[in-house]
Amino acid sequence: MILTGLHHIHSLFIIHRDLKPNNILIGKNGIIKIADFGLARGIGEKMTPQAITRWYRPPELLLGSNCYGVSVDLWSVGCIFAELLLRVPLFAGESDLEQLNLIFKVLGVKDDIKVFESLPGFMDSKEEKE
Template sequence: MEHLAPEGYTVVRRLGSGTHGCVTLCECLATRKLVAVKSLPLRDPDGALSTEVLREASVHKELRHPNVVCLLSYTAERDRMFLILEAMDSDLAIHCRGVREGRGFDPMGTKILMYQLLRGVGYLHEKGIVHRDLTPRNVLLKYSAHRMQLKLADYGLSRSVALPCRVLTPQVVTLWYRAPEVLLGSTTYSEKVDIWSVGCIFAEMATGRPIFPGTSEIEQLQLIFRELGTPPNLNATFGLGRAAPEFPRFQAQRRFPAQNLNAPGVDLLWRLLCLAPKDRVSCGEALRHPYFAGLSPCQRNGWR
C-alpha cells in the first residue's frame, strides 16, 4: 500500500477516503498503538502546493476538544502529507444504516450523540471556523462498554468565517446536507450552513434515511421547498447577490415521522432547518433546547 503511511507505521487496513485523501488504520511501530493515518497529496495536479491540504493540517493542529478527532502529529514524505489521528470505531453513516435496518440506537442514544455533535460544531464556530462538509461519514464514533463518544473529522473544506461578508465558494458539502443558500450560489454565507447540515444529520439519525435525498441541486431545492415551503422572496431570504431561479410555490408541510422523535426533538429539528439562515438556531441555543432537558453531565459526555 504505497504512500498510505509514513515511516514508522505499518498499514493494517484501509478505512476509506476523505475530501482529499485516503485514510488507513495503522500500527505505530514504536508504541504498537493503532492510529488512523490520512494520506494527502501535497501538490495539485498542476504541481503547485495544495492549499486545501495545507489548510486542513493548519486548521486541525489548532483544535483540541473532546468532540473533535485529535491530531496526534503530522509529517510530510514523498510529496504526501500524513496526518496521524486517533483511531475511531465507526461513523454516523454506519449508525444510520443500522437505524434503517432496525438495529440502531434508542432515543436516548440519539439524544446523547446529538448533544455531542452540537457541542463539537459549536466549538468550531467559537474558533471562527465553519466546517462546510458535515455529513454522517465525517462524524466518527468510539464505543466502550458504557460510553459513546462522537468526534468531528475531515477539515479539507473548512474556512474561517471571522471576517464578515468574506467571499466563499459555493461548491461545498455533500448534496444532501447542503444548505439552501449554498445550493442557490451564495458566496457570503456564514456558519449557519453547518447548522443546516446538523439538522439534516439529526433527521437521518432518527429515521436512518436522508431527509432531502436529491440527485441534483435543483431537485434538492425542490425537496426542501416541498417540505418547508417556498419563500416568497428567495433573494431576501438567502441574501443572494443575483437573481434566483423560479420555483413552484409550495406550502410548508413539515411531515417528519413523529414516532422516531419526540415533540421537543421535532421542534429542535425545524429550528435547525429554518430556511432563512438568520433564523436558524446557533449551537449554543440548540444545546439549551428542552430536547436535552434531563441529560446528566455524564450523559452529555457520552456515558450511558
C-alpha cells in the same frame, strides 16, 4: 455531543462546510468526534457555494451564494439529526435543482421570492423548472 463539538469549532472561528454522517465518528468510549476538515474555512475567508455534500447543503448554497457563515453547519446538523430519526436522508436530491425542490416541498417557499432573486443560481433554477 455533535452540537458541543460544533460549538467548539465555531468558537475558534472555523466553519466546517462538509458535515455529514460520514464525517461524524464515534469512538469506542462513545465520544463523538467531527472529522474531515478539508473544506473548512475561517470565518471571514472567501467562501464558495460548492461546499458541503448536496444532501446536507442549505438552500442558499444550492442557489450559488458565496456569502455565508456558521449557519450552513447548523443546517447540515439538522439534516443529520433528521436522518438519524428517519433512517434515510431527509433531502436526497440527484441534482441541485431536485435538492431545492425537495427542501421547498417540506419547508415551503417564502412568499417573498425576491429574497432569492439576488442569489446567482436563482434564475437558472427558475428557468429549468418552467
